[in-house]
Amino acid sequence: MNLSPKRVLAARVIAVVADALQIGILPLFAGGALSAVNDAVDVVVAVTMIALVGWHWAFLPAFIAELVPVLDLVPTWTAATLLATRQAPRGPSAGEAAGALPPAGE
Numbered sequence: 001m002n003l004s005p006k007r008v009l010a011a012r013v014i015a016v017v018a019d020a021l022q023i024g025i026l027p028l029f030a031g032g033a034l035s036a037v038n039d040a041v042d043v044v045v046a047v048t049m050i051a052l053v054g055w056h057w058a059f060l061p062a063f064i065a066e067l068v069p070v071l072d073l074v075p076t077w078t079a080a081t082l083l084a085t086r087q088a089p090r091g092p093s094a095g096e097a098a099g100a101l102p103p104a105g106e
Contacts, residue, residue, distance in 0.1 A: 015081035056084035
């Protein structure tokens with residue numbers, strides 16, 4: 001899958017927001033009636049990540065870790081998304097943006 005910089009940015013923002021939501025509002029999700037909401041957030045984030053950047057092996061352990069009560073305090077979606085998008089294009093380089101000619105011989 002060809003990842004555009006916009007897709008990579010969207011995936012990273014969603015991952016950070018999901019982790020911040022789950023860590024910041026932990027007391028509401030901890031073992032109570034709202035733990036189903038926490039699990040639903042994880043499913044939505046997993047489907048969204050796969051839709052945005054395609055399948056990556058890092059999403060599976062992140063999803064499993066989010067289902068374990070104490071491990072969900074670790075920002076696993078952020079780590080998995082950064083790992084899955086680390087080789088993504090970053091947009092034009094400074095030379096390309098300025099319209100520089102390629103080196104002689106290319």
